[in-house]
Amino acid sequence: MIDIRALEFAYPDSGFRLDIPSFALRDGEKLAVIGPSGSGKTTLLNLVSGIIRPQRGEVRVAGTDIGTLSDAHRRAFRIRNVGFVFQDFELLDYLDVLDNILHPYRITGALRLDRTVRARARQLADDLGVGDKLARHPSHLSQGERQRVAICRALLPQPRLLLADEATGNLDPHNKGRILDLLFNSVDARAATLLAVTHDHELLARFERVVDFADFQSDFRAEVGADARADIRADSPADSERPLAT
Amino acid sequence: MIDSLYVAWRYLRYHWGRSLTLVVCVTLIAVLPLALELLLDESKRQLLARAETTPLVVGAKGSSLDLVMNSLYFGDSVPEPISMAAVDRIADTDLALPVPLYVRFKARGLPIVGTNLDYFDFRGLKIQAGRNLALLGECVLGARAAEALGLGPGDALLSSPETLFDLAGVYPMKMRVVGVLAPTQSADDLAVFVDLKTAWVIQGLVHGHQDLGAVTDPTLVMERTDGNLTATAKLVQYTEITPENINSFHLHGSPADYPITAILALPHDKKSAALLRGRYVAAGDQGEPQQILVPADVIAGLLASIFRIKSVLDAVILVVGTATVLALVLVLALSLRLRAGEIATIFKLGCSRATIARLLGAEIAIILAAAALLTGLLLAVVGHHDEALVRALFIR
Numbered sequence: 001m002i003d004i005r006a007l008e009f010a011y012p013d014s015g016f017r018l019d020i021p022s023f024a025l026r027d028g029e030k031l032a033v034i035g036p037s038g039s040g041k042t043t044l045l046n047l048v049s050g051i052i053r054p055q056r057g058e059v060r061v062a063g064t065d066i067g068t069l070s071d072a073h074r075r076a077f078r079i080r081n082v083g084f085v086f087q088d089f090e091l092l093d094y095l096d097v098l099d100n101i102l103h104p105y106r107i108t109g110a111l112r113l114d115r116t117v118r119a120r121a122r123q124l125a126d127d128l129g130v131g132d133k134l135a136r137h138p139s140h141l142s143q144g145e146r147q148r149v150a151i152c153r154a155l156l157p158q159p160r161l162l163l164a165d166e167a168t169g170n171l172d173p174h175n176k177g178r179i180l181d182l183l184f185n186s187v188d189a190r191a192a193t194l195l196a197v198t199h200d201h202e203l204l205a206r207f208e209r210v211v212d213f214a215d216f217q218s219d220f221r222a223e224v225g226a227d228a229r230a231d232i233r234a235d236s237p238a239d240s241e242r243p244l245a246t
Numbered sequence: 247m248i249d250s251l252y253v254a255w256r257y258l259r260y261h262w263g264r265s266l267t268l269v270v271c272v273t274l275i276a277v278l279p280l281a282l283e284l285l286l287d288e289s290k291r292q293l294l295a296r297a298e299t300t301p302l303v304v305g306a307k308g309s310s311l312d313l314v315m316n317s318l319y320f321g322d323s324v325p326e327p328i329s330m331a332a333v334d335r336i337a338d339t340d341l342a343l344p345v346p347l348y349v350r351f352k353a354r355g356l357p358i359v360g361t362n363l364d365y366f367d368f369r370g371l372k373i374q375a376g377r378n379l380a381l382l383g384e385c386v387l388g389a390r391a392a393e394a395l396g397l398g399p400g401d402a403l404l405s406s407p408e409t410l411f412d413l414a415g416v417y418p419m420k421m422r423v424v425g426v427l428a429p430t431q432s433a434d435d436l437a438v439f440v441d442l443k444t445a446w447v448i449q450g451l452v453h454g455h456q457d458l459g460a461v462t463d464p465t466l467v468m469e470r471t472d473g474n475l476t477a478t479a480k481l482v483q484y485t486e487i488t489p490e491n492i493n494s495f496h497l498h499g500s501p502a503d504y505p506i507t508a509i510l511a512l513p514h515d516k517k518s519a520a521l522l523r524g525r526y527v528a529a530g531d532q533g534e535p536q537q538i539l540v541p542a543d544v545i546a547g548l549l550a551s552i553f554r555i556k557s558v559l560d561a562v563i564l565v566v567g568t569a570t571v572l573a574l575v576l577v578l579a580l581s582l583r584l585r586a587g588e589i590a591t592i593f594k595l596g597c598s599r600a601t602i603a604r605l606l607g608a609e610i611a612i613i614l615a616a617a618a619l620l621t622g623l624l625l626a627v628v629g630h631h632d633e634a635l636v637r638a639l640f641i642r
Contacts, residue, residue, distance in 0.1 A: 051594055072598065079596040090591040094260030095253070106249040107597040107605070113249070137260070153595075 001027045001161055001193040002048055007057035009047060018043050020057070023211075030187065030194040032204050035213025041197040042087060045163045048195065049082045050074040062160060079110040083159035085167040087197075089150040091138040098134040101125065101152045111157055124152045127182060129175070144171045151179060155186050162187055164196040168203065180206060250601070254608035265613065271574060272617035273624070275567045279560060280621070281628045285639065286556055288632040290549055293319075296432055297545035301519055302342065302511040304332060304526070307537045314544045317347050317508035319433045319637075320357035324350050327505035328536055334502060336511055339525065341518040343368075345510040348445040352406045353421070356391050359437045360445025360506070368512060369434055375399055376425030379441050382452075382495060383487025385421040386439045389429035394436070397423050403438065405448045419448045420486040431633065446504055447487065447495065454487065454495035511538065578610070 002025035010017040018040040025031055033041050046052045047059055050066040053074075058065050062081060066074050078084075091100050099106075101121045105113035125131040128148040130141075138146050151167060167183065168176045180203060187194045196207070204210050258265040296318050305313040306326035315321035327350075336344040345368055348360035365371075366378065376399030379386055385403060387395065397403060404418045421440065429435055446452040455477070469476035487495060497504070513519035526538035582589070589602055597605075628635065 075596050075598060084594070086591075086594070090594060092588060092591065094257045099253075099256060103253075103592070104595050106253055107592055107595060107601055110596065 001025050001029070001062060002195065003058070003060040004048075005058045005060075007047065007054045007059060009043060009052070009054045016040070016043075018047075020044075025193060025195060027193055028187075028191050030184065030206075030208045031196070032207040032210045033195065033197045033213065034199065034201070034204070034210060039213040041213060042165055045084070045165055045195065045197060048161075049084050049163055050078045051084075075108070076110045079104065079108050079157065081160045083154035083157060083162045085147075085151050085154045085162070085164040087165040087169070089138070089146045091146055091149060091153075093137055093139050096135050096137055097125065097130060097141070097149050098122070100138065100149055101156055104153065104157060117156070121152065121156055124155060125149075128152055128179065144175055147171060148175070148179060151183065155183075158186075158190055159192060160190065161193045161195065164194065164198075166197060166199065168198070168200060176200070176203070250604045250608040251612065254605055254612055257605075258609055258612055265616075268574065268577070268613050269616045269620060271570055272613060273620045275570050276617065276621040277624050279563045279567075280625055282556070282559065282563075284625065284628055284632055285636055286552065289552070289636040292432070292633065292636055293545045293549065294542070297541040300510060300541045301513055302522065303508055303539045303541055304328075304336065304344075304511050304536055305508040305539070307535055310537065310539050310544050311548060313508060313537070314539060314541045316349050317510065318541055320349050320359060320437055325507055327507055328509075329502060330504045330506060331502040332536060333506070333509055336509060336522070339522060341522045342511040342513040345512060346442055346506045347508045347510065348442055348506045350507060351408070351445065351448050353385075353403050353438050354395060354406065356388075356394070357437050358385075358405060358445060358448065359439050360442045361439065362442060364512075365439075365510070368510065369430070369432075371430065371434060372428040373425045374428040376423070378425055379439065379444075380424070381487075382441065382444055382447065382492060383419070383421055384424045384440070384444065386425040386427060387423055388427050388435040388437045388439070390435040391438055392423075392426040398426055399424055417450070417485055422487075433637070436637065442504075442506070443497075444487075446497065449505075451504060452495055452497040454491050578606075582606070 002023070004020050004023040006022075007018070007020040016038070033044065035041055043052070047054055048061060050059075050061075050069070053067050057067075059067050061077070064077060066077060069077060092103065095103060098121060101124070102113060102118070105111045105117060111117075122131065122134070125134055128151060130145055130148050130152065133141060133145060138149065141149065147167070147169070148171075151164075154162060154164075162183065164183065168179050171179055183194065183196075184206070186192070194207075198204070297314070300318055303314055303317050305317065306328050308326055309323070312321070312323040313325045316323060316325055327348075330346065333344045333346045336342055343364060345364045346361060347365070349357055350360075351358040359365075363378065373386070374389065376386070387397060387403075392398060395403065401423045403421045403423055405421065407418055421438075421444065427434065427439075440448075443452055463480075466478055466480055467475055468478045511522060513522055523538050523540075526534060526536065530537070592602065592605075593599075
């Protein structure tokens with residue numbers, strides 16, 4: 001499903017640099033990515049989803065090198081194939097829950113909004129425990145409820161690849177298990193692939209494979225600048241003893 | 247596009263305060279010049295229509311505009327009075343029919359027009375309900391006056407005192423409403439018509455009181471000399487004319503000395519009009535205290551001034567409108583910066599830049615459409631009430 005080769009990415013005017021010589025994720029595989037803050041986990045998801053382009057190297061998703069696509073084609077590809085649960089939910093306050101879930105259908109020509117989609121959205125909201133809050137605005141929801149709405153939005157188009165950036169980070173233990181079950185069931189039902197970033201080590205056992213950005217035995221390496229390294233050390237003392245750059 | 251409109255509508259509805267402010271700003275920019283144009287057109291129509299059908303006005307020298315506005319539109323500014331002798335003077339020339347007007351008093355805010363039956367014939371006023379003036383103390387209401395006062399034939403109407411603090415001033419008089427005029431879409435609709443003598447009764451010049459010859463109460467008589475009685479303030483003066491007391495009403499002195507505010511001079515033909523004007527102009531060089539006016543000329547001068555002012559107003563509105571539009575553009579530009587996070591989100595969700603532009607365009611379109619709707623409604627209201635608004639704002 002995902003095949004990355006000789007990928008290099010750096011944000012302009014920052015010390016951050018992500019360097020992935022080689023990385024692959026099979027169809028239907030469920031992979032968790034862990035690592036200290038600022039190590040490039042979210043950047044990896046943005047690159048895989050096509051939100052940003054690598055400066056060098058290849059990012060192939062379902063056989064398509066998305067780095068070579070035009071903006072419009074990359075967008076269309078993402079809408080059709082990739083679901084993304086963002087770290088900070090990215091819900092729109094002026095839309096109610098149902099409209100937030102349906103929003104990708106309203107703003108892109110690649111998806112068609114019809115009765116079936118609406119019914120599926122309601123069912124999905126019920127499954128995730130926000131079915132009774134469809135008319136509410138995100139500002140009137142708890143953190144956990146907002147996160148579940150974000151997951152609904154990502155799952156609704158039934159993507160082949162689901163990217164989850166701390167998808168269960170704000171949930172209580174009961175809902176955490178429930179949401180993860182739903183994510184896994186949804187992925188299994190469509191034989192989709194799951195790439196999830198998490199800080200929650202309790203959940204790692206449920207994934208088929210785990211990649212640690214701070215682990216040099218992992219499939220790729222991450223380079224961070226001196227400033228970021230300091231942050232990481234402050235955030236994660238255990239990791240600070242290990243060199244972060246190669 | 248429908249989805250863009252829907253999302254834009256949800257955004258505007260959620261931020262309703264901000265949206266409403268924008269709609270009101272845009273509406274005001276549009277409504278002000280258009281409503282002003284509408285009202286000025288209507289005022290021009292009203293002023294000109296009445297002025298062009300009134301050939302000549304004679305009154306005291308002074309403000310020609312006040313004289314015309316008072317005698318044609320029953321305006322609040324009362325010109326210096328002239329005497330009834332001026333009516334006889336015009337009648338004696340045999341050049342025009344003089345129609346006297348005494349427009350000084352009010353009844354519940356509406357002008358009381360003292361005149362004679364020639365006025366009704368000249369203006370083509372028809373009685374819609376009841377009958378025309380016949381007796382002292384009667385009044386006939388214009389159509390809108392009757393509607394505004396809620397009165398009809400058989401009801402009574404009190405004239406308003408000129409001032410509450412002058413004990414010797416004009417007292418309220420109870421008038422009987424005997425008729426209501428058919429609507430004319432003119433100043434006549436909002437007037438209370440009385441006979442000239444009734445107007446003088448209101449002023450106290452014609453009055454009725456107890457028969458002094460028959461009084462026996464010594465406190466009613468201040469002085470008794472040969473053939474003359476001077477009454478005290480205790481004497482009852484009638485403030486309502488009834489069949490029982492109507493015969494006690496009388497005037498002192500010569501009717502030729504009684505006041506009026508203007509005369510509508512209705513010449514028999516153009517030549518008569520020119521001759522009559524010529525006589526007043528010629529007399530003007532010899533200290534003539536009265537003036538003769540062609541109302542259409544006075545109103546044309548007034549309109550020229552109004553439209554000069556309007557062009558200045560248009561320029562002011564243009565500048566204010568431009569400044570407001572620029573401010574709105576700035577607000578929109580700043581709101582884009584404030585909404586950078588939201589725009590980034592929908593971009594991440596797969597929205598193209600064109601779609602983002604379409605969403606913003608839809609928001610602007612909805613605001614403009616709402617403003618256009620509101621502008622249309624306000625203009626419809628102004629258009630519906632333009633006649634009354636013109637009378638309230640411009641023609642008093």
